[in-house]
Amino acid sequence: MSATLAAPAAALPPLRRRLDPMALLALPGVAFLSVVFLLPLLLLLWSSIRGEGGFTVNGYVRVLGDAYYIGVIGNSLQLGLITTAGAFILGYPAAFALARARGYAQVVLFALVFLPLTVSIIVKSFGWGIVLRRDGILNWLMLNVGLIERPVRMIFTEGALYAGMINVFLPFMVLPIYSVVRMIDPRYGDAAATLGASPWYRFTRVTLPLTLPGVVAGASLVFSLAVAAYVTPSLLMGDRYMTMSMVMAKAFLNLRDWQLGGAMAAVLLAVAAMVVVGASLMQRRLARHGGAA
Amino acid sequence: MTALGAPAPAAQAGASSAGHLVVTGTSKRFGAAVVLEDLSLSVAKGEFVSLLGPSGCGKTTLLRCIAGLLRPDAGRITVAGQDITALPAHRRNVGVVFQNYALFPHLTVAENIGFGLRAQGVSRAEAAPRVAEALALVRMGEHADKPVTSLSGGQQQRVAVARALVVRPSLLLLDEPFSALDRKLRETMQVELKHLLREVGITAIFVTHDQEEALVVSDRIAVMNSGRIEQLADPATLYGRPVSLYVLDFVGQSTRLAGRIVAVEDGVVTVETSLGPVRAPGRFAPGSRVAVAVRPEAVTLGEGVAGANRVSARVSEISFLGSRTQLHLDLPAEGEDRGVVELPRLPEGVQPGSRVTLAFREADTMVFPA
Ligand SMILES: Nc1ncnc2c1ncn2[C@@H]1O[C@H](COP(=O)(O)OP(=O)(O)O)[C@@H](O)[C@H]1O
Numbered sequence A: 001m002s003a004t005l006a007a008p009a010a011a012l013p014p015l016r017r018r019l020d021p022m023a024l025l026a027l028p029g030v031a032f033l034s035v036v037f038l039l040p041l042l043l044l045l046w047s048s049i050r051g052e053g054g055f056t057v058n059g060y061v062r063v064l065g066d067a068y069y070i071g072v073i074g075n076s077l078q079l080g081l082i083t084t085a086g087a088f089i090l091g092y093p094a095a096f097a098l099a100r101a102r103g104y105a106q107v108v109l110f111a112l113v114f115l116p117l118t119v120s121i122i123v124k125s126f127g128w129g130i131v132l133r134r135d136g137i138l139n140w141l142m143l144n145v146g147l148i149e150r151p152v153r154m155i156f157t158e159g160a161l162y163a164g165m166i167n168v169f170l171p172f173m174v175l176p177i178y179s180v181v182r183m184i185d186p187r188y189g190d191a192a193a194t195l196g197a198s199p200w201y202r203f204t205r206v207t208l209p210l211t212l213p214g215v216v217a218g219a220s221l222v223f224s225l226a227v228a229a230y231v232t233p234s235l236l237m238g239d240r241y242m243t244m245s246m247v248m249a250k251a252f253l254n255l256r257d258w259q260l261g262g263a264m265a266a267v268l269l270a271v272a273a274m275v276v277v278g279a280s281l282m283q284r285r286l287a288r289h290g291g292a293a
Numbered sequence B: 001m002t003a004l005g006a007p008a009p010a011a012q013a014g015a016s017s018a019g020h021l022v023v024t025g026t027s028k029r030f031g032a033a034v035v036l037e038d039l040s041l042s043v044a045k046g047e048f049v050s051l052l053g054p055s056g057c058g059k060t061t062l063l064r065c066i067a068g069l070l071r072p073d074a075g076r077i078t079v080a081g082q083d084i085t086a087l088p089a090h091r092r093n094v095g096v097v098f099q100n101y102a103l104f105p106h107l108t109v110a111e112n113i114g115f116g117l118r119a120q121g122v123s124r125a126e127a128a129p130r131v132a133e134a135l136a137l138v139r140m141g142e143h144a145d146k147p148v149t150s151l152s153g154g155q156q157q158r159v160a161v162a163r164a165l166v167v168r169p170s171l172l173l174l175d176e177p178f179s180a181l182d183r184k185l186r187e188t189m190q191v192e193l194k195h196l197l198r199e200v201g202i203t204a205i206f207v208t209h210d211q212e213e214a215l216v217v218s219d220r221i222a223v224m225n226s227g228r229i230e231q232l233a234d235p236a237t238l239y240g241r242p243v244s245l246y247v248l249d250f251v252g253q254s255t256r257l258a259g260r261i262v263a264v265e266d267g268v269v270t271v272e273t274s275l276g277p278v279r280a281p282g283r284f285a286p287g288s289r290v291a292v293a294v295r296p297e298a299v300t301l302g303e304g305v306a307g308a309n310r311v312s313a314r315v316s317e318i319s320f321l322g323s324r325t326q327l328h329l330d331l332p333a334e335g336e337d338r339g340v341v342e343l344p345r346l347p348e349g350v351q352p353g354s355r356v357t358l359a360f361r362e363a364d365t366m367v368f369p370a
């Protein structure tokens, strides 16, 4: 913490500076990404603007001018936002519990948060099926308790989809917040209390601002993952709820329509890029304010 | 600020008339470890009291109990006659300067100082002049808009003090406020802070493990030993009349010899030590194991006054300390005995290996149960 705290605000990297030899350390990573990520991506974008007679924006007109595809983009954004919000609501307090827990309690909490990552999404979706089916465990339980009179449909509903998405992406929210909370001196809260600040004032004026960098990191991570989600929505909703990634998969695999797939990929990329750039700008602002703890 | 003027309920007024802060029978344990043990303390209004003791003796724990950051298992704490034992920290109006200051890293100097006022509902417009006044008080006016992370240790301490004082607490607690400063700065800041707090007229409790610091900043010193207050007295009494070997050792130097009482008469005991008999005022049963001790400056080299205690020993080491010189003595019973004598100047001919005769008055000799 002290290293970050001690960094004066003015020490943010100036825009123009001589190349740091340390930057060379990034070279292997950059080379790797160029081959496996950048090159295919450029080819994809290239295919999105190639038509019968050479260059065309037809792909983009088809995607952005069609109510169906606009609906798909809307679905993806909505799924991204709800997943991010849900993961934040569940993950923020969980990150605190994780950071403040000691001994065995911490081991157990860690396992609870991270074990789901090691279970394949396929296995999980079968598990959800067993729980959520019409004749599944949850319906059986609610029937027997008397909560409901006949089985309710849960599987293949949006509620089940959101629950599944939050489950899958929760760790990506918890981890960055946890790492920030762990570095916050609990005496900041103590100091605020001795100055007469109520618990709510302490939370909104001390804890929240100090943890915001972790929240921004977690939220941008979860949002970009959720907005591009393919496996979870396909397994939990099928064709009833199309996301951008599902349209792309269909375009490439079934329709062999590279123009449509490429254009949809470009839109998704633009959304993700906006989130990442927006988040890092926000991080910079927070760091300038000394908010990074 | 409200607690200051709060009238004491009639039932409590009598009990608390003794002090502004009264801690009664306070205990605190963490699991099996007893950290505070039936501790009582009374501090008068406007008084500076130091809690002095080694690391881990419970100083911070006591401070946190008074501030309301920890709930004691037993006991009662009153400030200005008001029982605050059950109040949460934010309702106590007890200011704290934390060890390493705990300034809010996301706020500027002025925002840190204004935090308490804003938290207590003071409007921005009303807070501004009070923040400016507090900034001026600690001479940090020109740093108002700097981030606190860019300040030096001494400046951070000033901000922490101003932040605590600006809400006009009824009591200020300072947890090792100088430990983060280097030695030179520490000495200046001790005097400066004492002067400032005196000017404000606040009641303050300093926590420290440094006896010199305690002597500089406080009116009275409470020497703590594993969760209890061993002695609470003014510096001169603490130094001249320590109640136990623990206090004797913690405050100042001494020459000390273990021994056994061989004679008792009229409040004067004779103790047989490894360097011969020593007489001292005291009441002990013959045969008791004791330790006799004398402060370095009460010892003279040579025969001394008539009737003085005299022992002779070999000088093992000489330390020149500028204004005075310390002689370290070679004592037969290593471990139990300790020999340090301080002289304004070193007599001719004394060097490591010399045999010297030490004289000290009976009245200056102290006896403690071993
Ligand atoms: N929250 C806590 N949980 C368990 N033990 C603690 C806690 N706080 C302090 N202690 C223990 O209590 C003892 C006294 O601590 P403290 O009051 O901080 O001592 P000091 O300030 O005199 O150095 C120490 O042994 C410490 O380990």
Ligand SMILES: [Mg+2]
Residues within 6 Å of the ligand: B059, B060, B061
């Ligand atoms: Mg301490």
